[in-house]
Amino acid sequence: MLWFRKENTMNTVGTRTIETERLVLRRYKVEDAEDMYNNWAGDPEVTKFLSWPTHTSAEFTKSLLTKWVSFYEDGKTYNWGITLKGDDHVIGNIAVVERDERTCSYEIGYCLGKKYWGRGIMPEALRAVIRYLFEGESDLNRIYATHDLRNTKSGRVMQKAGMTFDGVLRGSKKNNLGIHDTAYYSVLRTDLATEEDYEKLLLELKPGFFERDYVRNLPDGETPYEQILRLQSFNPKIYDKKLPANVTFGFYDGDIEELRGLVAQVVPHWPQFFTKESRIYCGYVDGKVASFCLLEDGGEHVINGVKCRVGEPGCVGTLPEYRDRGIGLTMIRNVTEIFRQELYDFSYIHYTYEPQWYAKIGYKTVLRWGNRGVVKE
Numbered sequence: 001m002l003w004f005r006k007e008n009t010m011n012t013v014g015t016r017t018i019e020t021e022r023l024v025l026r027r028y029k030v031e032d033a034e035d036m037y038n039n040w041a042g043d044p045e046v047t048k049f050l051s052w053p054t055h056t057s058a059e060f061t062k063s064l065l066t067k068w069v070s071f072y073e074d075g076k077t078y079n080w081g082i083t084l085k086g087d088d089h090v091i092g093n094i095a096v097v098e099r100d101e102r103t104c105s106y107e108i109g110y111c112l113g114k115k116y117w118g119r120g121i122m123p124e125a126l127r128a129v130i131r132y133l134f135e136g137e138s139d140l141n142r143i144y145a146t147h148d149l150r151n152t153k154s155g156r157v158m159q160k161a162g163m164t165f166d167g168v169l170r171g172s173k174k175n176n177l178g179i180h181d182t183a184y185y186s187v188l189r190t191d192l193a194t195e196e197d198y199e200k201l202l203l204e205l206k207p208g209f210f211e212r213d214y215v216r217n218l219p220d221g222e223t224p225y226e227q228i229l230r231l232q233s234f235n236p237k238i239y240d241k242k243l244p245a246n247v248t249f250g251f252y253d254g255d256i257e258e259l260r261g262l263v264a265q266v267v268p269h270w271p272q273f274f275t276k277e278s279r280i281y282c283g284y285v286d287g288k289v290a291s292f293c294l295l296e297d298g299g300e301h302v303i304n305g306v307k308c309r310v311g312e313p314g315c316v317g318t319l320p321e322y323r324d325r326g327i328g329l330t331m332i333r334n335v336t337e338i339f340r341q342e343l344y345d346f347s348y349i350h351y352t353y354e355p356q357w358y359a360k361i362g363y364k365t366v367l368r369w370g371n372r373g374v375v376k377e
């Protein structure tokens with residue numbers, strides 16, 4: 001079990017004590033051998049789906065712990081014993097078991113004594129370790145965890161800790177049951193961006209936004225939404241409404257004044273944003289404009305320490321007579337896919353009152369604001 005001790009040039013903080021609501025995660029001591037052996041390392045049921053064989057004696061556990069304890073000296077090892085607050089006995093393990101420096105990514109592995117299953121202990125530990133690692137290591141980009149596809153309980157832990165299911169690699173790992181199909185879950189640094197990160201992004205995209213008159217004059221209690229969607233793994237099939245053959249989509253290259261007249265029917269003050277230089281994408285019915293949208297380059301921004309290109313669909317509308325047929329959403333889906341193909345990292349929806357509508361294709365709300373600035377949730 002030397003797996004968590006790979007050479008590493010990343011800016012590591014090493015294993016320090018982490019406290020959560022109910023737990024203390026701490027460094028091992030050689031004296032933990034009995035507890036570790038009894039609680040998990042010597043239990044074939046706990047180790048069934050793990051990559052190392054069940055320990056056959058507490059002596060073996062002790063010799064392993066002696067090595068583990070010496071590894072802490074390198075300052076690069078992440079390996080915690082899990083204890084319940086107020087009781088120093090170790091009940092489980094959580095560690096960084098694999099590192100890839102090229103992608104700045106860490107794999108976490110964990111196990112917990114059977115007696116302690118079903119109490120949400122591991123999700124609490126995993127969440128805390130994820131936070132600790134991202135806060136401690138500015139270079140870290142991705143944390144992932146894997147499980148034997150048949151070990152669904154472990155998948156629940158990853159879900160509860162806020163990780164996203166990446167997929168299954170068949171026959172990709174080996175454990176005490178043999179070679180197995182493996183489920184992968186991950187969390188990216190940008191997944192953990194905070195309200196503060198998004199407020200900063202909004203003010204970079206729209207400088208002085210909260211000083212603008214139309215924001216200051218918004219009625220009390222009116223709180224529009226800002227939304228974002230990560231583009232690299234966006235799948236346009238997420239919204240695949242079958243539309244009749246007379247509905248088509250494409251960039252607008254017609255008369256701009258004519259289009260402005262149509263835009264005014266949807267929102268009277270929007271035509272000013274539609275100019276000859278604008279990139280405009282439309283939905284058409286029998287060749288006539290039914291819906292419209294601007295494609296704007298929001299530029300490059302740093303979101304929670306990660307440099308990202310942001311594309312902005314803007315001034316989105318469907319003419320009243322063409323609504324509720326899936327034309328508007330199919331248009332936004334197409335525009336989102338265009339941004340993805342143009343290698344933008346995020347698509348950003350500014351100032352919307354239709355968060356549920358955008359959510360149908362995966363946009364997530366990151367901020368709400370009103371006439372006095374960001375509304376704290």
Ligand SMILES: CC(C)(COP(=O)(O)OP(=O)(O)OC[C@H]1O[C@@H](n2cnc3c(N)ncnc32)[C@H](O)[C@@H]1OP(=O)(O)O)[C@@H](O)C(=O)NCCC(=O)NCCS
Nearest residue numbers: 316317318323324325326327328329330351352354356357
């Ligand atoms: C919002 C707007 C663009 C919707 O256009 P649309 O073409 O009627 O929308 P679609 O028909 O494509 O909607 C597709 C789906 O979303 C659903 N939907 C429509 N409005 C919705 C809403 N407000 N919230 C949640 N779902 C909604 C529809 O039921 C439909 O579902 P389905 O395909 O699963 O059956 C249109 O109402 C509009 O132009 N409003 C005024 C301008 C505006 O508010 N623009 C948004 C600015 S950010």
